[in-house]
Amino acid sequence: MSAILIFSTKPVLDEIEAWLRALADERQASGETIEAYERDLRQFMTFMTGYHARPCELADFADLKPVDLRAFLAARRRDGAGAASLGRGLSGIRSFLRHLERKGLASSAGAKAMRAPKKTKSLPRPLTVAGALDVTEEADAFAAEPWVGARDVAVLTLLYGCGLRISEALGLDGSALGDPDARSMTITGKGGKTRLVPLIPAVHEALGAYRALCPFHLAKGEPLFRGVKGGPLRPQIVQRNMARLRGALGLPSSATPHALRHSFATHLLAAGGDLRTIQDLLGHASLSTTQAYTAIDSARLLSVYDAAHPRARRRG
Incomplete structure (x- = not known):
């Protein structure tokens, strides 16, 4: 939190602390989510400090416009941030603005008008x-x-x-x-x-x-x-x-600890596991998240077919 103090005034710092407490106590957000949101807001405030050539004030959040957010996202993109990181950063900023809005200190309308960067859908990468x-x-x-x-x-x-x-x-x-x-x-x-x-x-x-x-x-x-x-x-x-x-x-x-979770789901599906059962085992809120594993299994089956079926290869 001390790093944020460099880029903000005391009233802003107080509101950030109240926001993070609310995320933990009322929203029951995970420690990882709170840490990521705090980091994303720190990056935004670092940008805003350079943007205004002074530490952030509550008035800067009250007057926040889509053009300010677009400038921030463009700067982050130039630094190499991908769509997922940019989208999460925007989500953290929106969350803080909603906190300020509930206290009559800002409006989240500008942030709501911003569309999150479109993510490129990538398939999970399990181990064999x-x-x-x-x-x-x-x-x-x-x-x-x-x-x-x-x-x-x-x-x-x-x-x-x-x-x-x-x-x-x-x-x-x-x-x-x-x-x-x-x-x-x-x-x-x-x-x-x-x-x-x-x-x-x-x-x-x-x-x-x-x-x-x-x-x-x-x-x-x-x-x-x-x-x-x-x-x-x-x-x-x-x-x-x-x-x-x-x-x-x-x-x-791609062989990371999380890839073992992907491997669990993919290998169950390949062995005939039911998609909804796998959804329950993984704790996915939406079946569409679990359905990504069907694309992996389909790709594997096509690969096996192309390699093994006598009519899958073209004759020269």
Whole structure:
């Protein structure tokens, strides 16, 4: 927050703090969303400070026009920001303006009139079945201690075996997955939405091995996955381990922790899984989000057909 202070007056800073608190308490936004919105607003205020050659004031938000927002988006685009980043940045600014509008300090009409940059639809990029299995089986390859290796295997097995987001896995309570006979668990995902996720034997085995070796007491109210000093395991550690694994295993740069969630869905669909069931397992609010996986599977089937069917190749 101190970085924002450089580009704003005290009244603006007070309103930003109130807005972020409201996002957490009233909207129950995730920590990642709040962090992203705060970062996007900081970028906007940095731009506005240069735009007006002085720190931002509340009056600047009250007088905000579409031309100001277009100038900001153009500057961000010149810096290399893509459509998704620009759209999220605009969403954060709109959220802050709505906060000010509710207090009679600004109008969000100008921001509402702005269209978000059109995103290029890209398909999820899952690993192959062999690649996903290699990752979960070799996840302990770079661990300095056995318990750390068991932890890394357990985390990646959860992502692939249950289709969890990395934030969902790292947010599990110390009492989670303590019953080896449990066949499902409840996960709280985006927006506080809960879903039931089946548990396969591989998940129980990986978690059991981690619990047996972990030197820290995994109690209710404490994080299940720990860093080497006992604090909560950070996503960056999992991402770094995955980067080492993909290098060692010769996997593409798209082989990230989140790609294991994509792999979970794609491999279920390829094995005959029902699209609506997969939607429920992933916690997608809209079926259209889950339908992206059908395009992947269709592309795979066409590739197999072209390679294998005798009449698929043209004769010269």
